[in-house]
Amino acid sequence: MKDLIIKNSSKELFKPNVKFKVNGKCEIQGDSYMKEPIKFYSELINWIKAAINHKDSITLDIRIKYFDSSSCKMIISTLKTFREWINKGKVVNINWFVNEEDIFIYDEVEDIITETGIPINKILIKSNILETA
Numbered sequence: 288m289k290d291l292i293i294k295n296s297s298k299e300l301f302k303p304n305v306k307f308k309v310n311g312k313c314e315i316q317g318d319s320y321m322k323e324p325i326k327f328y329s330e331l332i333n334w335i336k337a338a339i340n341h342k343d344s345i346t347l348d349i350r351i352k353y354f355d356s357s358s359c360k361m362i363i364s365t366l367k368t369f370r371e372w373i374n375k376g377k378v379v380n381i382n383w384f385v386n387e388e389d390i391f392i393y394d395e396v397e398d399i400i401t402e403t404g405i406p407i408n409k410i411l412i413k414s415n416i417l418e419t420a
Contacts, residue, residue, distance in 0.1 A: 320354060379405070
């Protein structure tokens with residue numbers, strides 16, 4: 288099991304940065320609207336599925352400021368992967384940092400919680416903090 292690190296490039300501005308660490312600290316940050324979200328998020332799903340055999344807990348911090356409908360579907364699929372963790376009694380802590388002025392993302396996160404059945408902590412922050420995180 289190795290860390291999964293994905294950094295967007297100048298050609299891929301709308302892919303989020305990903306840091307999935309073997310120590311169980313994971314992060315997705317940036318915007319997500321790309322041509323092939325299935326390919327991108329499948330790599331994350333595969334890592335999460337593999338990690339269940341190596342970890343008893345995981346924390347995922349999400350700082351996605353914008354996503355399109357295709358990315359939303361894959362974000363939901365990615366989060367649903369944690370159901371197996373929860374069913375096995377493992378600790379899953381998901382934090383979604385939301386700009387306090389961004390009602391759209393706040394409502395979308397509410398819908399994602401309903402769709403996945405996965406508890407997600409919504410953390411409201413001031414917009415300048417999200418930009419520098």
